[in-house]
Amino acid sequence: xxxxxxxxxxxxxxxxxxxxxxxxxxxxxxxxxxxxxxxxxxxxxxxxxxxxxxxxxxxxxxxxxxxxxxxxxxxxxxxxxxxxxxxxxxxxxxxxxxxxxxxxxxxxxxxxxxxxxxxxxxxxxxxxxxxxxxxxxxxxxxxxxxxxxxxxxxxxxxxxxxxxxxxxxxxxxxxxxxxxxxxxxxxxxxxxxxxxxxxxxxxxxxxxxxxxxxxxxxxxxxxxxxxxxxxxxxxxxxxxxxxxxxxxxxxxxxxxxxxxxxxxxxxxxxxxxxxxxxxxxxxxxxxxxxxxx
Amino acid sequence: xxxxxxxxxxxxxxxxxxxxxxxxxxxxxxxxxxxxxxxxxxxxxxxxxxxxxxxxxxxxxxxxxxxxxxxxxxxxxxxxxxxxxxxxxxxxxxxxxxxxxxxxxxxxxxxxxxxxxxxxxxxxxxxxxxxxxxxxxxxxxxxxxxxxxxxxxxxxxxxxxxxxxxxxxxxxxxxxxxxxxxxxxxxxxxxxxxxxxxxxxxxxxxxxxxxxxxxxxxxxxxxxxxxxxxxxxx
Ligand SMILES: Nc1ncnc2c1ncn2[C@@H]1O[C@H](COP(=O)(O)OP(=O)(O)OP(=O)(O)O)[C@@H](O)[C@H]1O
Ligand SMILES: [Mg+2]
Numbered sequence: 001x002x003x004x005x006x007x008x009x010x011x012x013x014x015x016x017x018x019x020x021x022x023x024x025x026x027x028x029x030x031x032x033x034x035x036x037x038x039x040x041x042x043x044x045x046x047x048x049x050x051x052x053x054x055x056x057x058x059x060x061x062x063x064x065x066x067x068x069x070x071x072x073x074x075x076x077x078x079x080x081x082x083x084x085x086x087x088x089x090x091x092x093x094x095x096x097x098x099x100x101x102x103x104x105x106x107x108x109x110x111x112x113x114x115x116x117x118x119x120x121x122x123x124x125x126x127x128x129x130x131x132x133x134x135x136x137x138x139x140x141x142x143x144x145x146x147x148x149x150x151x152x153x154x155x156x157x158x159x160x161x162x163x164x165x166x167x168x169x170x171x172x173x174x175x176x177x178x179x180x181x182x183x184x185x186x187x188x189x190x191x192x193x194x195x196x197x198x199x200x201x202x203x204x205x206x207x208x209x210x211x212x213x214x215x216x217x218x219x220x221x222x223x224x225x226x227x228x229x230x231x232x233x234x235x236x237x238x239x240x241x242x243x244x245x246x247x248x249x250x251x252x253x254x255x256x257x258x259x260x261x262x263x264x265x266x267x268x269x270x271x272x273x274x275x276x277x278x279x280x281x282x283x284x285x286x287x288x289x290x291x292x293x
Numbered sequence: 294x295x296x297x298x299x300x301x302x303x304x305x306x307x308x309x310x311x312x313x314x315x316x317x318x319x320x321x322x323x324x325x326x327x328x329x330x331x332x333x334x335x336x337x338x339x340x341x342x343x344x345x346x347x348x349x350x351x352x353x354x355x356x357x358x359x360x361x362x363x364x365x366x367x368x369x370x371x372x373x374x375x376x377x378x379x380x381x382x383x384x385x386x387x388x389x390x391x392x393x394x395x396x397x398x399x400x401x402x403x404x405x406x407x408x409x410x411x412x413x414x415x416x417x418x419x420x421x422x423x424x425x426x427x428x429x430x431x432x433x434x435x436x437x438x439x440x441x442x443x444x445x446x447x448x449x450x451x452x453x454x455x456x457x458x459x460x461x462x463x464x465x466x467x468x469x470x471x472x473x474x475x476x477x478x479x480x481x482x483x484x485x486x487x488x489x490x491x492x493x494x495x496x497x498x499x500x501x502x503x504x505x506x507x508x509x510x511x512x513x514x515x516x517x518x519x520x521x522x523x524x525x526x527x
Contacts, residue, residue, distance in 0.1 A: 164399065167392050171381050177343055178379035183367030183396035183443060 001135045006258045007251065012142035014250020015149030016211070019204040020227030021234070021242035022156060023197030029173045029237035030193045033091065036098040037078060039224015040105035041198050045071045045205025046215045047113055050120055060123035068202040075198025076191055084187070102221075109217035117216045120209035141211050148207065152200065153243050160239060165192060173237070226253075226269070233273050235286025244284055294319045294447055294478050295340065300349030302332075302339050309335045310346070311502040317447065322469065322479040324489040324510070326523055327499030333482040334376045336499075337449050340480075341373035342366050353447070368396040372445035376452055376482075378436040382425030386416055389424050389435055393442030402442065409438035412468060430461045437465070441472065448472065449480045454488065466492050486523035490514050498523070 020042060027035045045067040052063035082101050086094045126140030160166035171179035172189045180186055208223055209215050226249060234245025249269060256268035276284065295317040302310035310332050317323045325333050338344045340351055342363035351358050353371060361369075381389055390409055394402040410417035413434040419427060424435055433453060440448060450469070454462040466488050473479050473492075483489035490496055490510040498506040498519060506516065513519045 164395070167384070167388060168395065170384060171392050174381045174383060175379055177363075178375065178381070179392075180343065180363040181341060181367065181373050181375060181379070182392050182439075183364045184392070185362070185364045 001132065002258075005136055005138070006254050008138055008142055008146075010251035010254035011247055012139075012145045012211070012250070013254060014230075014247035015145045016204055016208050016223065016246075017227045017230045017249050018149055018243045018246025019152055019200050019207070020223060021231040021246045022152070022239065023200050023204075024228050024231040025234075025236055025239060025242040026169075026193050026197050028231070030169050031079075031083070031190045033083065033094045034098060034228070035078075035083075035194075035197075036095070036224070036228075037101035037105055038197065038201060039220040039222075039227070040102050040109075041071050041075060041078075041201040041220070042205040042208065042223060043109060043215075043217060043220030044074060044105060045202030046120065046209040046219060047109060047118075048202070049123065049206045049209065050118055050215055053121055053123075060125070064123060064203065064206050067206055068199045071198040071202035071205075072195045075194040075201070079191060079194040084190075106217045106221070113217065115217065117214045120213040120215050122210040122213060123206055124210050141207075145207050145211065148203065149243075152203070153239075156196075156239060159196075165189075169193060226266075229269065229273055232283055233276060235283030238283070238285045241283055241285035248284075294354060295480065296350075296352045297336070297340065298350040298352075300336075300339060300346040300351065302335055302344055302346050304335075309502055310339065312349070313499070313502070313504055314349075315497050315504065315507065317478060317480050319446075319478055320473075320476070321495065322473050322481060322493040324481040324483060324486075324493035324496040325499055326483060326486045326489055326496055326513075326519075328522070329484075330501070331499040332502045333499055334451055337373055337375070337451050337480070337482060340449065341371060367443055367445075370444075370446035371449070372440045372443050372447070373449045374436050374440035374451060374453065376455075378432050380424040380432055380435055380439070382423065384424060385421050386424055386427070386435055387420045389439050390416075390442050393439035394444075396443055405442055405444070409442065412471075413438055429456050430458065433457060433461070433465065437468065441477070445477060447478045447480065449482070451482045452484060453481075454483065454485050462488060486519070487514075 023038050024035065027033065048067035048070045049063045052058045052066045078101055082097050083094060086097060122141060124141045124144045126144055128140055129138040129143065160169060168179065168184045168189045171182060171184055172186055176186055227246065230245035230249040231242045233249060234241030252272055253265050253269050256265040260268060297316065298314050299312050300310055301312055313336060325336065327333050335344065339346050342361060346359060353369065358366060381392065387406065390406050391402065394405060415431055416435055416438060419431065424432065427435060437453060453465050457465065462485065469479060469481065470492050481489055481493060490513055493510050496508065496510050496513045497504050498513065
């Protein structure tokens with residue numbers, strides 16, 4: 001029974017990683033860059049929801065929507081001003097810029113909200129579920145997080161596979177010039193990708209802060225790096241890969257903490273990642289594109 | 294319809310196109326022929342906006358287009374079927390056709406898809422298959438089908454016969470003639486000069502970034518120089 005409850009917390013933590021990893025993987029797949037500031041957008045989302053609930057006195061849903069709106073705008077602005085001018089620059093320049101944006105966001109948060117941790121009020125509408133005469137306890141936060149993650153993955157797949165915007169995204173991801181020759185605006189498509197990724201980051205920020213209710217300017221950094229790992233794990237660029245990678249990472253982390261060592265849990269996660277990449281360099285669901293001549 | 298006036302195109306420091314001028318009039322098939330590396334693909338990429346000329350002017354439908362973004366030229370009626378097909382290999386055949394009609398209302402593309410399947414029945418059988426799983430010939434058909442999905446007024450084709458068996462080459466050229474007969478103006482780049490000149494009204498011979506000769510197809514077919522260089526001897 002204990003195992004089952006660890007498994008569920010693992011899936012729940014993994015769901016948050018998965019939501020963040022989706023942002024990394026979509027931006028990587030379409031804009032061909034690693035947006036290392038993505039983790040800090042999560043933190044901004046957390047603070048926005050915190051402000052909306054404590055200072056404006058809003059209820060959870062409008063607060064979350066507010067956080068999503070602010071992060072969407074933030075993501076689009078970051079892309080517009082920091083990354084777009086570097087569209088043709090070497091990828092190392094873009095990577096360094098992304099790290100710069102990450103520090104910029106953390107410092108701005110430090111200035112605005114100080115380093116003192118804020119305690120976040122959970123947005124989760126469910127109570128704790130007790131099963132098998134109380135032997136299996138599932139927290140409302142865990143259930144809620146898993147459900148939201150499933151809704152997001154279903155919704156995102158529908159967007160990517162069924163809508164015109166989604167087709168444009170896949171086209172840009174495969175061949176930017178060919179997409180332009182079809183009439184697709186690369187700039188607009190990349191902008192949309194950042195908007196979606198950042199809105200997801202806001203949701204992740206709110207869920208993360210509900211599960212671990214201490215909010216600091218550095219709150220997004222570690223989950224951001226773990227989610228990036230999850231994206232690589234699943235095969236960067238692949239949406240199902242980000243989902244699978246996130247969930248597995250959460251499970252490995254929690255089981256590692258429970259059965260092996262609390263201190264070593266992160267090391268275990270990265271050890272598994274290294275082994276997977278040795279066996280399959282493109283990640284679990286990443287694929288090599290075959291080109292016919 | 295298309296006027297290219299003294300364009301110079303560079304790849305960094307490589308001066309690839311050195312003052313090329315030509316024009317394509319409404320309803321024509323015009324061909325650009327030339328050896329490997331002459332600059333044919335570079336010219337098409339410059340017309341469709343993927344490359345910017347350092348000097349010179351390009352007008353399409355009487356508008357200067359050098360500073361217009363490539364995706365905007367598509368809705369003006371310009372289609373460029375690029376060298377090497379450039380299909381979206383991870384998308385299905387039908388999705389490739391749909392994205393070909395990206396600039397059009399999704400309500401009215403059904404007929405165009407049916408029309409492409411009519412011309413290329415093989416594609417209809419493979420509509421749910423990934424483009425990457427098609428044979429080379431099928432991929433070429435899909436590339437052409439996709440290019441006409443935007444209902445272009447000017448269609449630029451870069452080596453549509455590349456790597457195809459002779460029977461397929463015939464079929465591709467029949468389709469080019471048919472498209473032209475139904476009102477599409479065509480700028481055709483080909484290695485297969487014989488075929489290209491047999492379908493085109495006029496041709497330009499390109500050599501290392503410059504136009505060597507411009508003449509009616511019949512004259513080029515009989516030109517000794519062209520014969521020797523591009524039509525395989527005598
Ligand atoms: N991306 C590039 N970077 C640098 N030089 C290039 C690039 N593409 C083409 N070139 C050069 O520009 C010149 C013209 O190339 P282009 O591809 O236009 O030739 P082409 O006539 O289409 O040849 P082919 O028949 O082989 O397709 C060549 O000398 C080529 O080496
Ligand atoms: Mg070429």
